[in-house]
Amino acid sequence: MEGLKVLRCGVLSVVKHDYLPRAVAAHSRFELVVVADDADQPDWVHERNQLFADEFSVPYIKNVAKAIAEYDLDLVAVSSQAERHCELAVRAAEEGLHVIADKPMSTSLSECDRLVDAVYKNDIKFLLWNRNYLPSVIQAKEAIDSGVIGELQAVHVDFYFSKDAGPPKGTRKVNDPPIDWLERQIEAHTDGSDGGVGVQPMGELQIEGIYPLGYIHLLTGENVHRVFARTTSHFHQANVDNNVDDLASVSLEIGKGIVGSLCIGRIGAASHPDIGEIKIHAIGSKGGLVITEARPEVSIYYRDQPLSEFKNERIANENDFLLMDDFARSIDTDSEPILNAQNGRDIAATVFASLESCKIGAPVEVFH
Amino acid sequence: MIRLALIGSSEKAKIYAGLSTRLHRATWTVFAPLDSGDLSKAFGSLAKVTTIDDLFSQKLDDFDAVVVDADADVAERIAKEAMNLSKPALVGMLGQGAETIGAGNVLLMPAHPWRFIPSIQAVRRSVDTGKLGAPGLLRIHRWLPLSKIKSTIIERILPDIDLACWFFNEVPDSVWSLQSAVNDDYIQFHLGFTNGGMAMIDLAASLPSGGDYYSLTMIGEKGAAYADDHHNMNLLYSGGQPSAIRSNQGHAELVHQLQEFVDVIDGKYEQTVSLADTICAVQVVDQVLESANTREVVKKEQRK
Known part of the structure; x- marks a missing residue:
């Protein structure tokens, strides 16, 4: 210092x-x-x-x-x-x-x-905010880099946020107007479910896809070259009314012949006792790796516990600190941060290609 | 009491014999081995041992129904014989020849033991009772160790395709597959169903020898179910890094499947697995392989 x-x-x-x-x-x-x-x-x-x-x-x-x-x-x-x-x-x-x-x-x-x-x-220097310094993500990176599972062949991220996003699908009455996206996002600020704040409606793939695709970028060091995707509005009326996804699955063809997938959704608060089931699965030439992103955590249960309180509390999460450390180092040493502008752009290109794939029902090349 | 004949390997016979006391209204009476293994360790005095030929010629009066646990070629051949002799049959595993069997009025229950695994049954119940709401995404990871006796890719992927069709109660309207360029024992497939439903399944048969791994997540409109080996691992400390050991689900899937077969024969239960299910799953298997080979999405309207 x-x-x-x-x-x-x-x-x-x-x-x-x-x-x-x-x-x-x-x-x-x-x-x-x-x-x-x-x-x-x-x-x-x-x-x-x-x-x-x-x-x-x-x-x-x-x-x-x-x-x-x-x-x-x-x-x-x-x-x-x-x-x-x-x-x-x-x-x-x-x-x-x-x-x-x-x-x-x-x-x-x-x-x-x-x-x-x-x-x-x-x-x-430009840093796009990400979760690549979560303890389990670092553990996955270290395990893969150590060669213990051999050459990486496939990587999958299942990324489900068990959060609500306003009224459930199917609750709008016949004469009610569609939910205005921005109004809903402004209103959602109080409970932190306003990740898609802006005038333009965005689906979950577009809002949160950076995180799992950031993991895949970190673990493979490669870009996604082709995608095939399916999306749907399955849970939330705001997503239905604004024609944006809250559930998506994407097949990925990544550099160096690696294949993989991303499954992502804002699946509703009732669907998991904590923030959601988030996992990384990796297959290598010598073995496999299954990582739960939420670890380490501590379980806390007590009488009269509010329903909205997570029962399992993430601990030793230094992601925010490490991102800022990384950015300071990047500035000090004129090196690139963990997720720079080009990386962010390539991830955005993967997301947009996925949305296009869903629209046309065919695989789409990702241009870099 | 339903008298059952078993056709299978000696190794399988040990497992089935061990289920004797768990079956209601049924008993093993005849065993026709598919190999020359140590039969004394299988049924012992529980059942007569005979050949398949004798079973279907001289021992017809010794059993009411037949259970076949064999590879697809043998299973299909025996299923046809059983149908000709009007003997109800529980037959697995059926493959691409399933369409040729033609069960007629005789009960033919294809063995889909994966549907009867306790964790899968629990997930299915949560869907059937409406707890989860409309299914949205089925996510399965199935990783198997390298085996000296390799199963075919059809045998490996059929169970999860059947599960996907079963959970969504229809065949997919689009199929997209990817295979690894460097690992012949890896495939992933992406199935689309009507109303936005989707399934993503990856299957590797290239783990080092040892344990396998299975994870099934069903995300519905109102809730989600997670049947995940990762949740069911205990730890073993014996020096170095601890090992993960999975809590065993036993052979409950075989018991439940057998009991359903018996109950259907008895008229106490409606068959939940039909030959049509197997035929559908086989057709989707073909589409998965076609997509992997052609690198094209196979859509419902394109199907042969």
Whole structure:
């Protein structure tokens, strides 16, 4: 720590989960100095930004360019509506600032490409938020890298979040209007199920697919080349009304001849006692590996326990800290972070190809 | 009391003989081995030992129904004989020749023991009782150790295809398969059902010798069921890294299957597994292999 600069971070919009800017604030190499957003954003955005700024005793500036000009920033943390992630990140990159952005990278692949170009052109570091430093994911990586299961041949991630997302499918009455996506996401902020906040509706594959596909990228070091996917709106009325998936399965053809799959869903709170069943399965030339992502955990049960409380509590989860450590190292040593802009763009390309595959009912090439 | 004849290997006979006391209203009376193993260790005095030829010519009065546990070729041949002789038969494992059997009015129950495994039965009950709501995704991982006597790929993938068709109560409308370029003993397939239902199944037969692994997850509209070996592992410490040892489900699947067969003969129960189920599963197996070979999605309207 001694001799290393504490990096000054501006938060560009903090309208959904605030785990990202909190992780920045919690790491000793970083300090939050300002929250900023565009003045033309709706009131609910300004309210959330102001609330976060107040909690951290930093100013809230309704002018991104002014905040960048006046606060001597080294980096920004972007946690806006999904469709604004790339735009805000590009504006920061053009000012020479490093960027940490929340997932999904964007709602459009062309925006991801624009960001990749900006990152390279301005020679800055970009980290897409991910879960690759969870203890079990690290364990999977170490086991595969050690060669104990031989050459990797297949990798599968089952990724089910047992969360609700508003009223269940089939509950809308005949004359009721369809659920407005953004209104539902704004309302969902209180229980943290607003991962898809933004104007444009997004399915679970698009919102959360980065996490399991991030694992696959980490474990294989390869891109996905071709996908075949099926998706459906199986659980939640908001997903039905907005024609986006809450359950998906994707067959993957990955580099080096590796095959695999991703099964993902927001399967409802009743479907698992904890946050969900999340597993990595890997087959190698000499054996196999079955990893539960939630380990290690501690089970806690007690009288009058609220139904909404997870009975099993994850422990020793240093993902957020390690991501920030990784990003500081990346800046200090001019190396690439664990999931950079190009990786994020390639994962987004896999997601968009999967959605296209589902639409046409055929396998789709992923262009890199 | 239903008198049962068994046709199978001596090794299998030991297992079936051990189930004698667990069967209601049925008993073993004749055993026709498919090999020359040590018969004294199989049924002992429980049943007469004879040949298959004698069973179907001279011993017809000694049994009411026949249980066949053999590979597909033998099973199909014996099933036809049993049908000709009007003997109810529980026959496994049937393969691509199942269509040629033609059971007529005689009870032919194809052996699908995987449906009777306690964990699978529990999942099925949760679907049947509506606890889970409409099935959405069936996810299966089945990993087997390398075997000196290799089963065919059809034998390996048929059980899980049957389970998928059984859980969704229909055949898939699309089939997509991937095989590993470097591992002939690996295949994964992706089945699509009407109303958005889907199944993703990966099957490897290349684990080092030792234990196998099975995991089945059924995600429904209102809930989910997880039948996963990973949850059912205990730990053994004997130096170095501990070993995982799976809690045994015994041979309950054979007991339940046999009892259903007996109960159907007795008229106490309706048959839950039919020859049509086997034929459907075999057709989907063909589509899975066709997709793997052609690298094309096989869709319902394209089927031969």
